[in-house]
Amino acid sequence: MDSNLLKRRTTHFTLWAPQQTSPELVIGTFQFGAPPLHVGRQKLPLSAVQGANDLWEIAAANCGLLDATVYHYWFEVNDTRPGSDPHSRVLITDPLTCTPDWRLQETNDEQPASVILFRGGQLVACDQDGTPVTEPADDDPAKLATNNFTIIYELPTSWMRRPRGGAERGVGTFRDIAAMLDPNLTPPNFDELEAAQKGHAHIAELGINAIELLPPADSYYERQWGYGTSHMYAPDTQLGQPDYYSWATANGDLRQLTELCHRLNIRLIADVVMAFARSGAYERASYDTFHIDADKAPDSDPDKWNSRQGNDRKPRMNFGSALWRFVQETTTYDPIGGGNATFAPARNLHVVAQERWITDFHIDGYRIDSVENVANWDFLEVFTNSARTRFRDRCATHGLSQNDANARFLVVGEELSLPLDILHQRRITALWNDRFRELLRCAVLGIAADNESFESTVMKMVDCRRLGFDDMAQAVNYIGSHDVEGSHKERIATTFRYQFPKVDDANQNNEIGKRVKLAFSCLLTAVGIPMILAGDEFADEDHLFNIHGNVTNDSGKQIDPVDFTRLADPWRQDVLSCVKNLIQIRKTHPSLGVNDTKWLHHDPTPGRQIYAWQRGGDDNPIVVVANFSDFSTADPFNPSSEYVVPNWPRPNDFAWKEVCLNRPVDEGRIGREPIFPWEAKVYVHR
Numbered sequence: 001m002d003s004n005l006l007k008r009r010t011t012h013f014t015l016w017a018p019q020q021t022s023p024e025l026v027i028g029t030f031q032f033g034a035p036p037l038h039v040g041r042q043k044l045p046l047s048a049v050q051g052a053n054d055l056w057e058i059a060a061a062n063c064g065l066l067d068a069t070v071y072h073y074w075f076e077v078n079d080t081r082p083g084s085d086p087h088s089r090v091l092i093t094d095p096l097t098c099t100p101d102w103r104l105q106e107t108n109d110e111q112p113a114s115v116i117l118f119r120g121g122q123l124v125a126c127d128q129d130g131t132p133v134t135e136p137a138d139d140d141p142a143k144l145a146t147n148n149f150t151i152i153y154e155l156p157t158s159w160m161r162r163p164r165g166g167a168e169r170g171v172g173t174f175r176d177i178a179a180m181l182d183p184n185l186t187p188p189n190f191d192e193l194e195a196a197q198k199g200h201a202h203i204a205e206l207g208i209n210a211i212e213l214l215p216p217a218d219s220y221y222e223r224q225w226g227y228g229t230s231h232m233y234a235p236d237t238q239l240g241q242p243d244y245y246s247w248a249t250a251n252g253d254l255r256q257l258t259e260l261c262h263r264l265n266i267r268l269i270a271d272v273v274m275a276f277a278r279s280g281a282y283e284r285a286s287y288d289t290f291h292i293d294a295d296k297a298p299d300s301d302p303d304k305w306n307s308r309q310g311n312d313r314k315p316r317m318n319f320g321s322a323l324w325r326f327v328q329e330t331t332t333y334d335p336i337g338g339g340n341a342t343f344a345p346a347r348n349l350h351v352v353a354q355e356r357w358i359t360d361f362h363i364d365g366y367r368i369d370s371v372e373n374v375a376n377w378d379f380l381e382v383f384t385n386s387a388r389t390r391f392r393d394r395c396a397t398h399g400l401s402q403n404d405a406n407a408r409f410l411v412v413g414e415e416l417s418l419p420l421d422i423l424h425q426r427r428i429t430a431l432w433n434d435r436f437r438e439l440l441r442c443a444v445l446g447i448a449a450d451n452e453s454f455e456s457t458v459m460k461m462v463d464c465r466r467l468g469f470d471d472m473a474q475a476v477n478y479i480g481s482h483d484v485e486g487s488h489k490e491r492i493a494t495t496f497r498y499q500f501p502k503v504d505d506a507n508q509n510n511e512i513g514k515r516v517k518l519a520f521s522c523l524l525t526a527v528g529i530p531m532i533l534a535g536d537e538f539a540d541e542d543h544l545f546n547i548h549g550n551v552t553n554d555s556g557k558q559i560d561p562v563d564f565t566r567l568a569d570p571w572r573q574d575v576l577s578c579v580k581n582l583i584q585i586r587k588t589h590p591s592l593g594v595n596d597t598k599w600l601h602h603d604p605t606p607g608r609q610i611y612a613w614q615r616g617g618d619d620n621p622i623v624v625v626a627n628f629s630d631f632s633t634a635d636p637f638n639p640s641s642e643y644v645v646p647n648w649p650r651p652n653d654f655a656w657k658e659v660c661l662n663r664p665v666d667e668g669r670i671g672r673e674p675i676f677p678w679e680a681k682v683y684v685h686r
Contacts, residue, residue: 003352004338009096010122012057015046015075016095017282018289018332018345023056026091027063027073030113030128032246036103038072038113046075052333053340054286065118070130072104072113080287082296095281095349096233098125098133098251098356100218111230111281127240128247136255136362139262141395144364145209146407147430147473148593150267151524151583152531153208156482157239160543160563161190167543169561173242174235174253177211180204181260188242195564202564206537206576207583210267212367214482216254217272220279227369228278228321232353235361251360258361267364269410270357274350274383275373276321282349283322289330290346291322302327307375308417316373324350326376347379351386358390364409367432371413371422381427384411388429410529412476420468429474433528435460435467436477441488441495444519444678446609446628455602458611458628463597464528472595475528479519479536484545484560491560492519493539509571513539514678517578517660518626521680524582525615525624527595535562537579538572578660585659585684591616600647607631610643610675618649625673626680633674643675655686 008014013025028041044063046056065071074091090110093100097114104113117126125133145151159172170189179187179196180203187196195202203211216239218231240250261268277283282290294315297304303325306316316323324346334341335352357363366387371380388409395405409429413422416434423431439461442449449457460466464475479492488495496515500508516539523530544560566572586592592615600623601612608631615622625645633643648671656665658673659682665673670683 003336003355005096005335005352006355008057010124011061012059013046013063013073013075013094013123014055014057014096015077015285016055016333016335017075017077017285018054018330019080019286020054020056020077022078023285024076025058025063025073026076027065027071029069030072030101030104038104043076049333051339053331055333060118060123061121068117068119070115070117070126070128072101072115074111074113075281075285077285079284081283082287082293090284092281092284093231095231095285096352096356097231098234098360099127099248100231100234100237101128101248102237103247111279111284125251127249127251129249131249131252133251133360134255135360136258136262139259139362140398141364141391141405141408142398142400143265144262144267144408145265145587146593147410147529148407149587150210150410150529151208151587152210152212152269152476152529153203153206153534154212154214154478154481154531155203155534156214156562158559158561159190159193160561160565161192162565169559170243171238172562174239174250174257175242177203177213178253178257178260181257181264181266188245190564193564195567202567204264204266205580207580207587208532209265209587210269210364211261212269212271212531215271215273215369217270218250227273227319229273230277230279232272232277232280232350233356254361258363262362267408268362269365269367269412270361270363271367271369273369274324275316275370275375276318276323278321280322286345287322289332290325290349292316292325292328294318294323303375305375306372307377307419308372312417316375323373326374326379344379347376347382350379351383354383354387355390358387358394362394364391365411367410367412367414368428369414371415371428372417372419377422377425377427380413380422381425384426384428387411407473410473418467423470423474430476430529431469431474432481433464433467433469433475433477436464436475436526436528437480438488440479440519440522441492443522443628444492444515445495454609454628455604458609458626459599461522462526462613463595464526465595469528472527472593473529476531477523477526477528478531478533479523480533481531482533484542490545491533491540491542492516492536494542494545497541506571509569510574511678513571513575516575518628518678518680520575520579520582521624521626521660521682524579524586525592525613525622525682527597527615530586532579535564535566538567538569538576540566540572581659581662582682585622585682589616589620589622589684591620591622600649601625601645605631612645612647614649620685621649623649623683624680625675625683627675627677630677631675632677636674636676641674642669642672645671656683657686658683 031037049055093111094114099115100112117124157172176187179185183201218234220230235250241248392405496512598614603610609628
């Protein structure tokens with residue numbers, strides 16, 4: 001434990017709160033009931049810490065606490081929210097709580113109590129049942145995939161379940177996720193889900209080697225996507241409390257999920273929302289120090305603007321939340337080093353949270369939401385370097401060099417405008433490549449992207465360096481993501497459902513399946529790190545946004561759940577089989593871990609758009625032959641039928657197989673097999 005503030009909190013109730021003058025501790029114990037009660041409550045004043053501006057504390061030993069007892073507490077402070085009576089008092093959650101308890105709120109407008117265990121004179125972070133927080137078992141980071149062989153599975157925890165009499169959205173908890181990794185586990189919230197029942201483990205069987213959890217930090221919102229973090233130090237209560245459980249065990253459940261992932265050599269990447277907070281403690285305790293309302297701030301305020309330049313520079317967007325300040329500095333207690341310093345307080349607050357997550361959950365990387373809205377590249381560089389240093393320290397105990405450690409850790413920024421300078425300046429390690437999604441969606445529909453020829457559409461899709469990336473490990477490519485609102489952003493199968501609307505028509509479903517397989521063949525052979533939105537691997541479709549354009553709730557398709565029950569459809573199983581084959585090659589074949597790309601063939605004959613490209617060198621290449629058109633070789637099942645692809649690398653020197661169907665290629669037929677409409681064939685040596 002490096003941070004001064006985290007060390008202090010092991011013996012003292014500690015509040016770092018600029019703008020406060022007389023904070024108090026409100027503490028008692030939890031009593032089950034309807035409603036639950038906070039009993040034995042006492043109110044104790046916090047004292048200012050000499051030599052540390054704005055730091056307040058009281059020794060736990062001076063609070064009259066009983067040993068081996070779980071306590072629930074708040075801090076009472078003056079309410080600093082804009083528009084509030086400056087003399088009004090309000091209870092806030094401990095800003096550094098590891099465990100909030102939403103069962104205890106003074107009113108629906110108030111913040112939840114924090115949970116702590118008093119044991120042996122120490123304050124011990126624990127779950128709501130009193131189980132202490134412990135680090136994951138030791139693991140060997142050397143077994144994790146390097147960035148250039150990583151396949152990310154973007155996993156929302158909003159899933160569809162189908163109880164008797166209809167369908168509803170449910171929360172896939174940490175334990176439900178674990179059941180999709182370990183066939184010996186039973187999912188608590190989705191016990192009817194075949195993909196997670198005993199004997200099945202869909203995610204492990206898929207073969208991916210990295211899971212990106214949509215923001216796992218605790219949120220004020222009922223669990224949907226999770227982009228409304230309230231308590232950045234705590235895993236989400238709902239993700240740690242399956243239905244009908246009496247209390248949440250989010251810390252223990254996430255730790256066990258980490259251990260399971262690492263036993264399977266799967267990296268765990270945390271999505272983190274750093275631009276803003278929703279109903280966080282500092283909105284009440286120190287609003288002007290930590291937060292800003294960009295809509296109301298003067299133009300001269302340095303935290304008002306996003307990070308774009310010129311005409312694209314606009315006030316930051318808060319999405320109904322409170323934006324963090326990362327520029328305006330103040331002289332206050334430094335939670336990292338101790339003592340006083342002049343800095344932007346929100347920066348160090350987030351770096352201390354990073355220490356908590358990497359220490360207690362062995363996080364293997366980050367995806368940072370909306371780096372444009374974070375709006376401070378200096379801070380992003382500090383956050384990235386701090387995270388990589390902590391991961392390198394973990395790797396060093398297993399003998400990995402700094403370079404080997406860096407090759408296994410990602411800090412990915414999400415910014416759809418692709419500000420490549422943020423990579424060139426080494427502020428983060430990779431960017432979401434949303435341009436890949438745009439190009440791919442056009443290619444698989446047989447049209448050129450805006451301001452592109454069809455040829456440049458395909459070439460820029462396949463090789464991210466044509467977009468300005470320097471290396472494949474800088475670009476995270478995806479067919480679609482959780483951000484599914486807007487044209488060509490819906491699930492890939494829904495894109496084709498517009499063309500083939502009959503959901504009960506086998507032929508139309510097969511046409512959709514064929515095109516989804518084409519999309520995945522491009523994704524998993526392109527230059528870049530592939531990311532798969534959970535459900536796309538079996539052609540899941542949108543529920544809340546249908547082919548008539550109807551949205552059935554206020555937030556629209558942004559909260560559309562993953563429907564793993566659709567795995568039962570035979571045509572979707574066919575898609576899944578192809579994707580599994582491609583994943584296996586993508587994470588093991590050396591030619592897909594390098595940037596090398598060679599264009600072998602382009603057939604622009606009217607009515608045709610056929611391309612062939614090679615990844616890697618001639619000695620052990622991957623060759624992709626993709627048909628983005630309705631063209632088909634005449635009489636394709638005739639043994640003499642063929643489509644010749646010139647420039648094939650050493651065709652007669654090796655035996656070949658086709659990956660999508662995992663079938664051998666007959667001798668003498670490589671580079672001469674027939675072509676089918678809207679299909680890609682991926683070839684490797686046997």
